[in-house]
Amino acid sequence: MKDILSKAVNVAVQKYGAEYAEVRGQKLFKTMLTLKEGRAEAAKQGIENGAALRVLVNGAWGFASVGTFDVETLTMAVSDACKMAKAASSKLKKPIKLISTKPIEDKVILKPRKDPSKISIEDKINTTLTMNSKILGYDNRVKSCTIDYLDLTGTNYFINNEGSYIEQDKLYVWSRILATAKEGDIFTFSREEIGSTSGYEVFDVETPEIVGERVAKRAVEQLKAKPPKGGTFPVILGPNVVGVFVHEAFGHLAEADLTLSGSVLLDKLGKKIASNLVTFYDDGTVEGAFGSFKYDDEGIQAQKTLLVKDGVVVGLMHNRETAQKFNTKPTGNMRAEDFRVEPIIRMRNTFMEPKDHSFEELIEDVKFGYYFKSFRGGQANLDGTFQVGIQEAYEIVKGELGEPVRNASISGNTLETLFKVDAVGKDFELWPGRCGKRQTVFVCDGGPHVRVKEVLVGGSA
Amino acid sequence: MVVALKKEQMLDIAEDAVDFALKKGADEAEAFAYQGLTTTVVIERGQIARSTRIVDRGLGIRAIIKKAIGFSYTNVLRSKAAVEETILKALSSAKASKPDEEWRGLPAKKQLKSVENTYDHKIVELHSEDLVKAASLMLDAAEKVDKRVFPVEGGVGASYLSRAIANSNGVAAFDHGTIIECSLATLGQEAGEVTPICFEFNVERKYAIDPEWVGKEAARLAVSALKAKKIETKSTNVIFSQFALQDLLYFTLINAVKAYYVQRDQSAFKGKIGEKVASENVTIHDDGLFQGGIRTWEFDGEGVPQQKTLVIERGVLRNFLYDNYTAKKEGKESTGNATRAGYLSTPNVEATNFHMISGKKSPEELIGEVDDGLLVYSLQGAHSSNPASGEFSVVATPAWKIENGKIAYATRGTMLAGNIFQLLKNISELANNERKIGQLVAPWVLVENVRVIGK
Structure with missing residues (x-):
């Protein structure tokens, strides 16, 4: 493999004078299942082999991808990439440069306790069927249950013209479970995700029974929930919601490509943007977590990156291009969904650091507010406007949890909201998920329970 | 553009796959061959910074055995052995899966209607230089509108897509088409205020996009989103x-x-x-x-x-x-x-x-x-x-x-x-x-x- 890939790199440098050239190879195998109400829609298996070629010529990027390792095709593709880079460079204002890094040679071999590629499809179907029975059997108001399952195994190859060569095993196990319940005209909806880079043993902890009950119970309890009042309220955010908030409302703004694109953090490095209680990390090294890996898709070792310390922005997530602009080090955040696409700066496991409050202490002083336990989705804009939709919420009345609330969402400006964090819990949870930024990658988000003095709650009542 | 697989090649791949699946014991089979060739020129933070070409092709096979459905796909089409191995995986998946009692078979063959304005050879013939020109027009138009506008990202992309399907009920069909699009996302910036992302785009099946209009409009939105x-x-x-x-x-x-x-x-x-x-x-x-x-x-x-x-x-x-x-x-x-x-x-x-x-x-x-x-x-x-x-x-x-x-x-x-x-x-x-x-x-x-x- 090394010989094949290095030929392509050599063509770029020797024939087209590329300043930089890299090839990523990928040999992956996927197994997928979709069950709807226990009906196996199809058992699916797929092979995805291919190569991605990225070159820097005259200060502009060229990129090509092909679904083969055939030397002739790779040579054509790398020529293509170089010619396209030249075409793009014709209108270049500022040539792109990369910070220099030490070449790496390594081979990362995974030894999962339960290798998903060695587990039969029958077993995987049975796991999902057990979950399905638990959900549909929980209550007759549960009307539907969709379970998606995916595992991916294989090897990624990376080579560049600076002497790096990395072979890295890949392993992901993922499942998404959706249930709906209905009573009269009321529909509710509940979602969970399971994700791991360690192996199929994730189902020993997140067992089909535990996850199934969590999903079904939420859908049913939401049936008796009421809509929230619209307006500004004190809220307690659960770890699951804190995670998506850190990821969406802050994390994307701290991806250096987006920071440079004009995110509100651009002029905030070294400045205070949050209360003293706020410390954020993006960490690629959490063992077995869904967003972990050893090397990113630019051949840089993943690290634990401190983004905000005691309310002050101290770091961003960088690739070699943005690190050069900020005169700093790349953080190992360059990720590509697969060989078809270019790597871009992405998060890994993003979380808030816990402090000292118990849940009871957080809630006791709230006269009226909301407890947002689990999110449905979130989104942010470069100006710092965020929105997080909530799938499980409760009223807080006189310091105690009250009735369930459905279809709430919170919104505001990230920087204004972070100053309103006035107490942080001592617990900690990390939740797996997927993040979309033109491409999809696997991540984790999390943190402790957090109290926010006031936040805008969107409600229809 | 990279040489595309022709209609006959695509149909052959799909029909051969169906035949092989039936021969190996499938009750019913269906094969879907797809290829997408896409060239883009990307604008990043106010300049044209990159160009990409993605060639993606592959074959997906559904095999049905005793009402249980298996599916497999591969993007390795060059080797007959790899394709056959994939078809066998669809069969083994079907055998491992559970029967679906409500399965009533694959669709029957039907007369297709023709479609209009979905293919334009001009798009297929575009070079990355042409796309650079269009992207540049768009960018210049945006920058002319107002100094407070920052073109965050955008680009111009041209695609050729083709698809062939065959099934054991005699369905065998091919269709191809083109898509071209240009888009620009902008921000307005003034005295510490940043607007949300403002976005405009054109997408067409024929070569009839107006990058200048997209640039101007994306910039106009950003200015009006200030204050x-x-x-x-x-x-x-x-x-x-x-x-x-x-x-x-x-x-x-x-x-x-x-x-x-x-x-x-x-x-x-x-x-x-x-x-x-x-x-x-x-x-x-x-x-x-x-x-x-x-x-x-x-x-x-x-x-x-x-x-x-x-x-x-x-x-x-x-x-x-x-x-x-x-x-x-x-x-x-x-x-x-x-x-x-x-x-x-x-x-x-x-x-x-x-x-x-x-x-x-x-x-x-x-x-x-x-x-x-x-x-x-x-x-x-x-x-x-x-x-x-x-x-x-x-x-x-x-x-x-x-x-x-x-x-x-x-x-x-x-x-x-x-x-x-x-x-x-x-x-x-x-x-x-x-x-x-x-x-x-x-x-x-x-x-x-x-x-x-x-x-």
Whole structure:
């Protein structure tokens, strides 16, 4: 493999004078299942082999991808990439440069306790069927249950013209479970995700029974929930919601490509943007977590990156291009969904650091507010406007949890909201998920329970 | 452009795969061959910084044994052995899976209708230099508008797509098409204020995009989004642009009319055929044959002819959208709404071109009718809507306050909350500015009595 890939790199440098050239190879195998109400829609298996070629010529990027390792095709593709880079460079204002890094040679071999590629499809179907029975059997108001399952195994190859060569095993196990319940005209909806880079043993902890009950119970309890009042309220955010908030409302703004694109953090490095209680990390090294890996898709070792310390922005997530602009080090955040696409700066496991409050202490002083336990989705804009939709919420009345609330969402400006964090819990949870930024990658988000003095709650009542 | 596999090659790959699967013991088999060749030129932070070319092709096979379905795919088409191994995997998957008692077979062969304005050889012949030129026009146009505008990202992309399908009922069909698009996302920046992302784009099947207009318009939006103010909480009139409408409908209404959702008790429209579900102004077709439509093809992901299906007629619900499986379950015919993610997935029910029929008024006239309200260009968080109940709670950004029939100022931190099915009943007017965005073909719509949450 090394010989094949290095030929392509050599063509770029020797024939087209590329300043930089890299090839990523990928040999992956996927197994997928979709069950709807226990009906196996199809058992699916797929092979995805291919190569991605990225070159820097005259200060502009060229990129090509092909679904083969055939030397002739790779040579054509790398020529293509170089010619396209030249075409793009014709209108270049500022040539792109990369910070220099030490070449790496390594081979990362995974030894999962339960290798998903060695587990039969029958077993995987049975796991999902057990979950399905638990959900549909929980209550007759549960009307539907969709379970998606995916595992991916294989090897990624990376080579560049600076002497790096990395072979890295890949392993992901993922499942998404959706249930709906209905009573009269009321529909509710509940979602969970399971994700791991360690192996199929994730189902020993997140067992089909535990996850199934969590999903079904939420859908049913939401049936008796009421809509929230619209307006500004004190809220307690659960770890699951804190995670998506850190990821969406802050994390994307701290991806250096987006920071440079004009995110509100651009002029905030070294400045205070949050209360003293706020410390954020993006960490690629959490063992077995869904967003972990050893090397990113630019051949840089993943690290634990401190983004905000005691309310002050101290770091961003960088690739070699943005690190050069900020005169700093790349953080190992360059990720590509697969060989078809270019790597871009992405998060890994993003979380808030816990402090000292118990849940009871957080809630006791709230006269009226909301407890947002689990999110449905979130989104942010470069100006710092965020929105997080909530799938499980409760009223807080006189310091105690009250009735369930459905279809709430919170919104505001990230920087204004972070100053309103006035107490942080001592617990900690990390939740797996997927993040979309033109491409999809696997991540984790999390943190402790957090109290926010006031936040805008969107409600229809 | 890279040499594409020809019609005959694509059909051969698909038909051979079906034959091999049957020979190896499948009761039924279907093969879907796909290729996509895409060249793009990318604008990044105010300059053209990169160009990419992606060649993706592969084959997906469904094999059915005793009503159990197996699927496998590969992107390795060069080697016959690799393709055959993939077909055997589809068979082994079927054997490992459980029978689906409601399986009623793959679709039968049907006469296809021809489609118009979906292929343009000019797009196939474009070079990256041509795309650089178009991107440059767009960028220059944006920068000329105002110094406060920062072009964040965008680009121009040209694609050639082709697909071939074969199944054991004698279906064998090929279709190809082109798509070209240009887009620009901008920000307005002034004295510490940053606007939300403002976005404009063109997408066409023929070489008829206007990058200059896109650049100018994206920049104009960014300037007008500056000096944003908070507004009061109340129920008011809201004009939704197509971007906002697409976001809202994609996660709610479009799901509610899919047979999958209806049959599984996940749709608020179950049992409501013939009932009034929207205001009388609303007529919607799902039109898989829409001229030049982004999702117009001769056949769907199962080889069934695409068609025009009346979904809502003057506010009355008329039909749901079906693929072969959901249709046969009700003793009906598929409406040609099976979609695939290239060769990578099995078919799913999806809208084609969801066409909301326009009204007569210009967008300016529509704004002119509003004494007090909001013009919403885009939404944040629509994907967190409750897909079954239609309840949503989203941020309107960018959005503008309308006062006395004129756009008064940009707003910030504004949320909209409500229920899409109620909202459909409150659509009082539709403009005449129809355009294609994602699955939607629609004009601006004016909705009365929307809950707006401000300060």
